[in-house]
Amino acid sequence: MIAINDLSISFRTPRGVVDAVKHVSLQVAPGEAFGLVGESGSGKSTVLRALAGLAPVVGGTLELDGQVLGNTRSPAFYRQVQMVFQDPYASLHPRFTIDQTLREPLVINGLDSHDARIAKALKDVGLPDTFRYRYPHQLSGGQRQRVAIARAMILEPRILLLDEPTSALDVSVQAEILNLLRGLHQSRGLTMILVSHNLAVVGFLCQRVAVMQRGEVVELADIDAIRAQRVNHDYTRRLLAATEGYRRTTSDAFAI
Template structure:
């Protein structure tokens, strides 16, 4: 069964003469437990698709289904127990005056959990930080540690689908592999489904089962990871991307 289905998705910003069509007729399915990548150059519409799914980009048309049920313009609270997003810049997505304990505790409280102390400790353990980070503030953490907190916050409601918007691109190269391995372990241990945006084909090759290649708001091709690794794309733009990744 498909965890997520996107059919004929159009997303735009602005009105009339100022309107920019950022995504045009995007269609793809993501199976339960799959990791699906969205790749393409900056401005191709990858992140905008994630924002439309979560409701952060309100101007959209088409059909988006979660577990076979259509998503409307207004997301119910239950939606955010099932779907969570991890953003590119962990420093921008964490409140600078909130400790790690407040960030995680408030998220758990918002979603109706009671045993908050025990859950905060477990979340920190699950993302490889531990209790010693509980009362630190974002400015006291490294980029990789902040992203681990952001991942812990996304895991707090016990979601089934994680939307990952370039989750390692703001991090040092030495830390990127650690975060990718953490995400791979969490997917396996929690039976999570991922939709991951990246401009880095090596990251997608490591993390994803299939990927959609985007250009100028269109999905031009959907490949499985074996085709990616063996450089067997059929669309000229996909071939160009693959060749560029070897440089």
């Protein structure tokens, strides 16, 4: 469904050109949930934004279902590919009601039956129809992220791009959103790419994982190999060690 071939992305800054992504190649099968993990600044979100048409491609190609994507995307592309952003406090228009937020993509794409589609989108993400006339500031973080997911799903896309969709939420709310995303993935046969720095989150949703460091993919493995720590790169081992959490050492005992 998605083929990334030798992708490179650079940005000009006051200090010179920064190579954010260097020669990345990946393939994602139809209906697969694929994870991109790595520390902040590793290039994983930039790859996602390039797929969504939000970052310019310097080198290499991006393909969707066998078709090469240019820097300019057609309306048909955005019917197929939708993105959920990291911060639910920033991704919703503060002066739009939830009804306006969900109605806008329907108007832009010339779809009919707005009220029925909006009611179904809210139901699919576990929100009552009464939320339609609230504003984002009247919702919790988890509720806002549900609205953002509903906005992405209302066009019935084939591909969902998820940029750290739970990192701005409390742990209990994270679990609710992850369960929601897994349910949508299974019920609709979505192809998903999930960006996260948290291997536990990726392991919950994804079948395969690519590990990125300094703009490059340093490891590609299925989730069972990651869980069993059958990995080849030192950086992946360090990421796995970091997910094990804090371990008290003998020297800490003297600080009590």
